[in-house]
Amino acid sequence: MTNPILQDFITLTKTGLYCSYGNFYLDPQEPVPNAVISHAHGDHAVSGNQQVYCTKATQLFMQHRYKKFAAASFEIKAYQEKFDINGVKISFYPAGHILGSAMVLMEYQNVRYLYTGDYKLAPDSTCEPIVFIKADVLITETTFANPEVKHPEAATEIKKLNTVTSNIMLGAYALGKSQRLISLINKHCPNKKILVHHTIMPFVNIYEQQGINMGNYQVYDRKIMKQQLEGNIYLVPPMVFNSYIRAINVVRVFATGWKYLQQGNGLHLYISDHVDWQDIIQTIEEVQPREVWTLHGDGKQLQAHFKNQLTVKILNG
Numbered sequence: 001m002t003n004p005i006l007q008d009f010i011t012l013t014k015t016g017l018y019c020s021y022g023n024f025y026l027d028p029q030e031p032v033p034n035a036v037i038s039h040a041h042g043d044h045a046v047s048g049n050q051q052v053y054c055t056k057a058t059q060l061f062m063q064h065r066y067k068k069f070a071a072a073s074f075e076i077k078a079y080q081e082k083f084d085i086n087g088v089k090i091s092f093y094p095a096g097h098i099l100g101s102a103m104v105l106m107e108y109q110n111v112r113y114l115y116t117g118d119y120k121l122a123p124d125s126t127c128e129p130i131v132f133i134k135a136d137v138l139i140t141e142t143t144f145a146n147p148e149v150k151h152p153e154a155a156t157e158i159k160k161l162n163t164v165t166s167n168i169m170l171g172a173y174a175l176g177k178s179q180r181l182i183s184l185i186n187k188h189c190p191n192k193k194i195l196v197h198h199t200i201m202p203f204v205n206i207y208e209q210q211g212i213n214m215g216n217y218q219v220y221d222r223k224i225m226k227q228q229l230e231g232n233i234y235l236v237p238p239m240v241f242n243s244y245i246r247a248i249n250v251v252r253v254f255a256t257g258w259k260y261l262q263q264g265n266g267l268h269l270y271i272s273d274h275v276d277w278q279d280i281i282q283t284i285e286e287v288q289p290r291e292v293w294t295l296h297g298d299g300k301q302l303q304a305h306f307k308n309q310l311t312v313k314i315l316n317g
Helices: 056-069 154-163 177-188 201-209 222-227 238-243 277-287 300-305
Strands: 011-013 016-019 024-026 034-036 049-054 071-076 083-085 088-094 102-108 111-115 137-142 167-171 193-196 232-236 250-255 267-269 291-297 311-314
Touching: 049 056, 056 071, 056 201, 137 277, 154 177, 154 267, 167 238, 177 193, 177 201, 177 232, 193 222, 222 232, 238 250, 277 300, 291 300, 300 311
Parallel strands: 024 034, 034 049, 049 071, 111 137, 137 291, 167 232, 167 250, 193 232, 250 267, 291 311
Antiparallel strands: 011 016, 016 024, 083 088, 088 102, 102 111
């Protein structure tokens, strides 16, 4: 006989996802006493928490970003290492999103609840590949949960840069996406020189310290872009990309899965670090949950797809 799923095991509050049974939050949006953090992107990892449970890479990224305000203390956990918070057994599994990203398996009263955080199935040499495990409840992001959304292969997309002779200003998130792009450009655009904005460099350094081979790149030097009007890719974070809206002698490109962010650019580069519709369906097949709970984006199309087959509960509805 299978134990009943506790419908209030995880609840969405203004502070974030709360587990009252273990008295901890998953990726809280404001400081809390006990925070289990899936990965180091700013919308999942805020500063000021008392106790943070996370992977080593997530700790390093948070400490770079928030310095002494990163957390009062960190509990660093390896993947698949079991630990206990107030009676709830927890373990991390690679989520494939960025370096150190984790899905959070929570076991309580013989029921397994799996929180994905942000995740992707696509290959990425700069982070740990996703590891699927069985769970009774899958708590998944639904950022791109639309049957019409299919992310193209990153290798195919990055090769578009080879069609541009002029220098390129390439916008990307500083953590995760930028490192993936450096690796992809080195692999598929070997004749391009990569110049990295100084604010991205600390994250690149942490990747290398953690054993990731990034390939060739150098810190941005204005002289290079001025003297060489072809063959350079200047990798910049979104704020810099948006501030140089009228940059001359460059083709503007932004790497994202969002169509609206591609508008007005010289080239469309659809590279996403999130799951698309088919990836979510595959994840459900792999995890074999009794119920799916959805977060971020819209879970209604998933709910309609599994009508009368599988319970899909929208947590952020």
